[in-house]
Amino acid sequence: MTQTQPQKVLVTGATGTVGRQVVAELLARGHAVRALTRDPARAALPDGAEVVRGDLTEPDSLAPALAGVTGLHLITFDGAGFAPLETGPRILELAREAGVRRITVLHGGGPSPLEDAVRAEEEALWTVLMPVEFMANALEWADGIAARDEVREPFVSRLSAMVHEGDIGAVAAVALTEDGHGGQEYLITGPEALTVGDKVAAIAAARGREIALVELTAEQAAAQWRAAGQPEEVVGFLLDVYGNTPEVGRTVLDTVEKVTGRPARTFARWAADHADAFAATAPAATP
Numbered sequence: 598m599t600q601t602q603p604q605k606v607l608v609t610g611a612t613g614t615v616g617r618q619v620v621a622e623l624l625a626r627g628h629a630v631r632a633l634t635r636d637p638a639r640a641a642l643p644d645g646a647e648v649v650r651g652d653l654t655e656p657d658s659l660a661p662a663l664a665g666v667t668g669l670h671l672i673t674f675d676g677a678g679f680a681p682l683e684t685g686p687r688i689l690e691l692a693r694e695a696g697v698r699r700i701t702v703l704h705g706g707g708p709s710p711l712e713d714a715v716r717a718e719e720e721a722l723w724t725v726l727m728p729v730e731f732m733a734n735a736l737e738w739a740d741g742i743a744a745r746d747e748v749r750e751p752f753v754s755r756l757s758a759m760v761h762e763g764d765i766g767a768v769a770a771v772a773l774t775e776d777g778h779g780g781q782e783y784l785i786t787g788p789e790a791l792t793v794g795d796k797v798a799a800i801a802a803a804r805g806r807e808i809a810l811v812e813l814t815a816e817q818a819a820a821q822w823r824a825a826g827q828p829e830e831v832v833g834f835l836l837d838v839y840g841n842t843p844e845v846g847r848t849v850l851d852t853v854e855k856v857t858g859r860p861a862r863t864f865a866r867w868a869a870d871h872a873d874a875f876a877a878t879a880p881a882a883t884p
Contacts, residue, residue, distance in 0.1 A: 618766025668773035685714030722779030
């Protein structure tokens, strides 16, 4: 890999779980960042980022933001409604006109028109980022842990090689600013395959207070998700992916270290960084 001079990169989806990490990592590496969002006033992005207004569903709104940038980070869905974006060809046309040299796209979990357009791009160097489960998904447990010292989940022995969202941002930052990543598809994992119990134990250690793990049946889990407002297709998806986790989701790879030069961050580190999110709101139960 060849380190380039400081670059200017446009990050779309900049206020999302991964987008924020791409912004932070680029800034930490000394690059200039232009962060695209529908609502700059609410972005709350790190100092040093140039926050601009734009909307991927209205691609011509990106034209001013693309001026002078060498790299472009893309997402594949509409941030408001999570509908697949159909505007890829126009976005890439604008990127070519602006002289963008490198593009990363965050894989959305399945085929998408925008990713297809990126893969067909012939002028810029593109990289597809394909992370497995985000460590940040554990924040879904925060309310139950804080209020009841409890996690209620099905299939608790399932394995996940979940990845720290900061490591996704780090891989993106390297691909957007260094040589050697064009035409690559990077499957990104964490350094360990963990059970639900492993993750709960790590959070308990980070917060300094025990957490009970209650295993639900599939039927109980489906009822819990429906009660939380999940649509039926999401309930079905969760039952399938948790009950039959694909090999790709539980196999540890060294992508992060190969691309960034440092090991992937552990879930224990993630839990320590987010311990405040799981802080107890009720007194501990007496024996």
